[in-house]
Amino acid sequence: MEDIRAYIESGILELYVLGDVSPTEKQQVEEAALKHPEVKAELDAIEVAMESYALAQAIEPSEKEYDRVLNSLLVNLGDDRTFSKARTHTDDDHKVVPINTQRTVNFYKYGFAASVFLLLVSGVALVGLYSRLQQSNEIISSLRNQNQHFANQVNLMDEQISIFRDPSFRFVKLKGTPKSPASGLTVAWSQTKGKVMIDMADMKLPANDQQHQYQLWAIVAGKPVDLGVFDAESKSDTSGMKEMKTVEQPQAFAVTLEPRGGSVNPTMDAMMVMSAI
């Protein structure tokens, strides 16, 4: 075949073996080699010649190069049949690692932000709760005071009611003397219990000053007996019953205005109210 002969002699096969052909020419040579045995034979001869040329000019690399090359070839032999797979693996690892790191970084970043946020929120909540607790405590203590107050009042009322209910008590209404006709005072007296009470709520006496106090007297066998002092208009005393000293067999009750602390004998001029029993 004339053109095959010419094709061989064109030198293209030599250039093919030397790697100096375009992709199209490469394909043409490979197709020709498949189709024509003489092309294939010519190629083989050229290759053998070039291999011999290289061998003729061969240079032994240093001894250490053997271990270096073989180690780099065989290092992955045990676990991976192909290097390309191993490489894909490494590529995957490379892809995964930064994402993981990113995630971790983000996790800690967001975690830290969330912690700070929660800390602030709980701080604010704590302050709010604390002030409400304070308010509640104030309310509780004021309620407790009020409760105490009511309980006291109820006790007082109970006491008063029991006094009023007690048949042994006699109620003596002391009337104003000519010196103070408007005055009045109720004295409750129980002979069996020997108790004397004055009704502070029903008291109608002019207010006393700091130097003076009212003094309750009982007339026993014609003689005045001291039953104690009290204040008119003193807030703690203005309600309820005030218990006075005990007396037996009184004939009359009287109240005089005396120097503070009371007197041994009543000042008759200053008698405000009295009543015989």
Next chain:
Amino acid sequence: MSRRSKITLTEEELVRGLRQREKVAAEALYSMYSASLYGVILRIINDEPSAEDVLQEAFIKIWQSFSGYSAEKGRLFTWMVNIARNLSIDKVRSKDFRNQTKNQGLENNVTFIDEQRNTVYKPELLGLKDLVQTLKPEQKSILDLVYFKGYTHVEVADELDLPLGTVKTRLRMAIQQLRKHF
């Protein structure tokens, strides 16, 4: 260092072993071809440490991409030497390498290497050495420019101010000369 016993396999055995990724095949590959490939690489690069790096790179690439080789397309050595040549030429043309070797003239490196070292002492190669000497200088220079310098035949034609056809003919003649010995 003890000299290793050379492992030699037929090309067919070697190819099968490399397909199976056998250790002994890798060792045989190195034993059989490292010197030939290194001779080509060192002539292109003319710097031993870099040439050794490229030799390692070339063997790794051969090993890794061995599935890409098919015996139908040609001899194993042809496939391997093209990988080694391409890596070497890339290396020589890289910016790093050019800066590193600025002061050396690359033109005469082929003969320079041969003067410098006594290449390989192998009785069976003595005839081949003579064969290299039998090439006419104009044949050898064209073959070496293409084979060792990575020139295309078009570039050689420009460089030597020769017609393209003459370059092709001389290349073919040079290779024919080599073939006479086989």
